Amino acid sequence: MNRSSVTEFLLLGGLETSSMLWIFFSIFMVAYMLGLAGNLTIIVVIRADARLHKPMYFLLENLSFLDISLTTIIVPTMLDILLSKEKVISFHGCINQMFFSEVIIVTECFILVVMAYDRYLAICLPFRYLVVMTKPTLILMVASCWFMGLMYSITYNILLLKSVFCGPNIIRSFFCDGSLLVKLSCSDASELEQFQQLAGLFVGPLPILMVLSSYVAIISAIMRIHSTEGRKRTFSTCVSHLVVVTFYYGTGIFTYLIKPMIENSHGSINYILSAIYTLGAPMLNPFIYSLRNQEIHRGFTKTFNQNIVHLKWT
Numbered sequence: 001m002n003r004s005s006v007t008e009f010l011l012l013g014g015l016e017t018s019s020m021l022w023i024f025f026s027i028f029m030v031a032y033m034l035g036l037a038g039n040l041t042i043i044v045v046i047r048a049d050a051r052l053h054k055p056m057y058f059l060l061e062n063l064s065f066l067d068i069s070l071t072t073i074i075v076p077t078m079l080d081i082l083l084s085k086e087k088v089i090s091f092h093g094c095i096n097q098m099f100f101s102e103v104i105i106v107t108e109c110f111i112l113v114v115m116a117y118d119r120y121l122a123i124c125l126p127f128r129y130l131v132v133m134t135k136p137t138l139i140l141m142v143a144s145c146w147f148m149g150l151m152y153s154i155t156y157n158i159l160l161l162k163s164v165f166c167g168p169n170i171i172r173s174f175f176c177d178g179s180l181l182v183k184l185s186c187s188d189a190s191e192l193e194q195f196q197q198l199a200g201l202f203v204g205p206l207p208i209l210m211v212l213s214s215y216v217a218i219i220s221a222i223m224r225i226h227s228t229e230g231r232k233r234t235f236s237t238c239v240s241h242l243v244v245v246t247f248y249y250g251t252g253i254f255t256y257l258i259k260p261m262i263e264n265s266h267g268s269i270n271y272i273l274s275a276i277y278t279l280g281a282p283m284l285n286p287f288i289y290s291l292r293n294q295e296i297h298r299g300f301t302k303t304f305n306q307n308i309v310h311l312k313w314t
Helices: 020-046 055-083 093-125 124-132 135-160 178-184 191-204 205-223 228-235 241-263 269-291 293-314
Strands: 010-012 089-090
Touching: 010 093, 010 124, 010 191, 010 228, 010 293, 020 055, 020 269, 020 293, 055 089, 055 093, 055 135, 089 093, 093 124, 093 135, 093 178, 093 191, 093 241, 135 191, 178 191, 205 228, 205 241, 241 269, 269 293
Parallel strands: none
Antiparallel strands: 010 089
């Protein structure tokens, strides 16, 4: 890092004078506020209602915290840059943003795996569910997800900081994307690229395969239920998670696998993809989980009514 001559990076390269900046600012602001309000509501309702103190909702609470963290790491800086004339972020600010966002992204990948495993136990092995999914086990699982995210990000950033940045400093994205940042290095990045390829298998295809294997078992168990009503009721307990997983991994695959193939011919693709990947899932997750979840509805109504009564008495 001491050998690098670059002290700041230019974000939004090519959009400095675009009239779309105010539209982007408005969209990001609204999406951030909706995601923040939705995820905070999920956390408050789960904390306030004892009936929701179950493994599934403990994991959902952690997912909401991760979504809040990711958007808060990225969006406020993004909004500030959208309004500024220079559209720059400092070298250290960029590295810090990338470090914490990678911790959150990788952690969330594995939290979704744990949530799939939770649904597998609940549907396929219901008599063992409460024996396996104890509070110490849940805490250990969540801590393991955070540990993997932290180790990935530490290793990636150590390798990245060995690189020399001496010239190009334009990042065509709304935030400091590691896959774009490494392309700006003036030094040999083969070691970092090898790590990306090996670790990419661990944080990409492996979680997806684990989720898929859980749902293959879940669907097989559901198909063995004789009544149509029973199948619908059982499947409804995991449909929200399935939608979230599909959207999260789908946008991730498109962003990190398909984007490199088309970004040279479509200059604006980085902006669109970074916006969807950064704001899409955090904004939609709380609404997807609460849309058809009657327990969340009852918990929200109870918490809301209790607060109204408290305000009236005070």
